[in-house]
Amino acid sequence: MRLSSYIIFVPLEDRDETILVHGISGAVDRVSNEWARNLRMTRWDRFSEQDLEDMLRRGYITRKTVEEERELAIRIGRALRAKAVRSSSFIFMPTLKCNLGCDYCFQNFLRTEANAAPSVDTRMVDAALRAMAALQELRGGRVNRILLFGGEPLLAANRPVLAHLFGKGTDLGYRFDAVTNGTELHHYRDYLGPGILESVQITLDGPQEVHDRQRWARDGQGTYWQIKQNIDMALALGVHISLRMNVGWETRDAIRELVAEFDRYGWLGHRGFSAYCAPIRGKGGQAESTRLQRAVIQLVNEINAAYRPRYGRAVVAMAGGTLRMKIASLLRENLLSALTPAYCGAHLNMFVFAADGAIYTCWEGVGIPSARVGRFWPDLELDEESLNRWFERHSLNIPACQRCRYMFFCSGGCGIHALEHNEDFYSPYCDGFAELFRHHVQQAIAQLTDLDDTPIHHELGYVTE
Ligand code: SF4
Numbered sequence: 001m002r003l004s005s006y007i008i009f010v011p012l013e014d015r016d017e018t019i020l021v022h023g024i025s026g027a028v029d030r031v032s033n034e035w036a037r038n039l040r041m042t043r044w045d046r047f048s049e050q051d052l053e054d055m056l057r058r059g060y061i062t063r064k065t066v067e068e069e070r071e072l073a074i075r076i077g078r079a080l081r082a083k084a085v086r087s088s089s090f091i092f093m094p095t096l097k098c099n100l101g102c103d104y105c106f107q108n109f110l111r112t113e114a115n116a117a118p119s120v121d122t123r124m125v126d127a128a129l130r131a132m133a134a135l136q137e138l139r140g141g142r143v144n145r146i147l148l149f150g151g152e153p154l155l156a157a158n159r160p161v162l163a164h165l166f167g168k169g170t171d172l173g174y175r176f177d178a179v180t181n182g183t184e185l186h187h188y189r190d191y192l193g194p195g196i197l198e199s200v201q202i203t204l205d206g207p208q209e210v211h212d213r214q215r216w217a218r219d220g221q222g223t224y225w226q227i228k229q230n231i232d233m234a235l236a237l238g239v240h241i242s243l244r245m246n247v248g249w250e251t252r253d254a255i256r257e258l259v260a261e262f263d264r265y266g267w268l269g270h271r272g273f274s275a276y277c278a279p280i281r282g283k284g285g286q287a288e289s290t291r292l293q294r295a296v297i298q299l300v301n302e303i304n305a306a307y308r309p310r311y312g313r314a315v316v317a318m319a320g321g322t323l324r325m326k327i328a329s330l331l332r333e334n335l336l337s338a339l340t341p342a343y344c345g346a347h348l349n350m351f352v353f354a355a356d357g358a359i360y361t362c363w364e365g366v367g368i369p370s371a372r373v374g375r376f377w378p379d380l381e382l383d384e385e386s387l388n389r390w391f392e393r394h395s396l397n398i399p400a401c402q403r404c405r406y407m408f409f410c411s412g413g414c415g416i417h418a419l420e421h422n423e424d425f426y427s428p429y430c431d432g433f434a435e436l437f438r439h440h441v442q443q444a445i446a447q448l449t450d451l452d453d454t455p456i457h458h459e460l461g462y463v464t465e
């Protein structure tokens with residue numbers, strides 16, 4: 001008997017407790033730190049027969065060899081994947097143009113003078129909707145949301161084309177979300193709210209003077225106040241706002257001040273508002289990016305500790321919505337959504353319909369010919385070889401990931417970053433995942449404890465009272 005290769009220990013700060021997670025079975029249990037210590041040290045003599053049997057059943061300990069356990073993990077991964085691939089998710093980029101000139105934008109290369117950024121017209125919208133219908137037919141699974149992305153998708157100049165998309169799209173049963181800079185959102189007032197454009201992600205990088213230094217309009221004007229007014233308007237219309245704060249080493253203090261502003265605006269208590277911090281990806285490689293991530297996790301913890309007494313919950317999250325959803329599913333014992341061998345949709349089921357008429361699976365690939373997986377304009381055509389290259393990059397196909405306890409949570413990391421940093425698309429990109437995982441589990445558990453005894457398994461004989 002030995003400790004499973006896929007067991008994850010998450011100590012809960014300030015409590016004498018540890019959360020056990022099994023990376024393959026999806027089991028979650030809360031145990032005492034003493035229990036966790038005995039388990040780590042394989043002191044089987046300190047457990048009853050019943051406890052050992054329970055831990056065997058949940059996967060924390062095993063009679064399988066390392067190799068047998070790895071084979072089992074791969075078998076389970078294949079079954080999980082077979083279910084997940086019968087689905088699609090759609091992103092539509094009506095334009096690659098943008099009215100801002102943020103230095104850190106990964107798309108800046110698309111908007112050089114030599115590169116006239118394209119926009120779609122209504123005929124291309126129709127072609128994209130036809131292609132979406134065909135893809136659902138082909139892959140199975142109904143899609144009912146479209147995410148708008150750009151460039152800046154909600155430019156005032158795009159309104160006629162988007163009016164066409166919203167009209168036809170809602171008739172077909174779609175609802176919309178958007179990643180927008182929020183500066184021209186007021187031009188879409190009549191589409192905002194339940195039934196059409198239901199949620200938007202908007203970025204503020206600090207209080208006005210910090211934000212305006214980073215995110216300025218092409219005429220040199222700052223954008224903070226226009227965005228602030230548009231957020232107020234959208235919240236009043238019932239739109240969910242996901243507020244992104246990009247955090248670098250220099251802007252950490254500004255983020256504290258920004259959250260204090262959200263508090264003053266009444267946003268933190270608004271049920272349609274949520275905010276998260278995203279570390280800015282630096283140039284220094286994985287180690288540097290992990291160091292910044294650690295600092296941002298600490299910042300998020302400190303902010304939440306300051307506001308939790310008033311709001312009774314965390315007010316700011318770490319970036320990693322997908323991981324957050326996976327952990328929430330895990331705690332609800334919804335294992336099929338919790339465990340996946342693919343890091344993101346680009347490696348599973350995502351189709352990005354870009355304004356150049358091409359289809360990609362990753363938005364960071366837009367404009368790069370080798371990243372195209374087909375086209376929707378004038379008609380749908382898929383390049384199966386290219387598509388497979390993207391969709392087959394997952395933890396089952398990366399040897400180091402097959403042995404990793406985060407195989408179904410991290411699932412190999414981002415392929416684009418793996419290519420950038422390791423020069424190998426099919427290599428692991430861990431990027432401090434273990435720490436991120438611990439943070440999200442700790443936050444989710446803190447939330448559960450607020451809600452009092454929402455299901456965590458207690459069957460390992462440990463009772464909290
Ligand atoms: S491959 Fe990387 S950059 Fe592309 S969508 Fe996935 S996480 Fe984002």
Ligand code: SF4
Pocket residue numbers: 395400401404405406407408410411412413428429430431433434
């Ligand atoms: S990329 Fe790293 S952390 Fe992620 S599954 Fe692979 S080995 Fe594990």
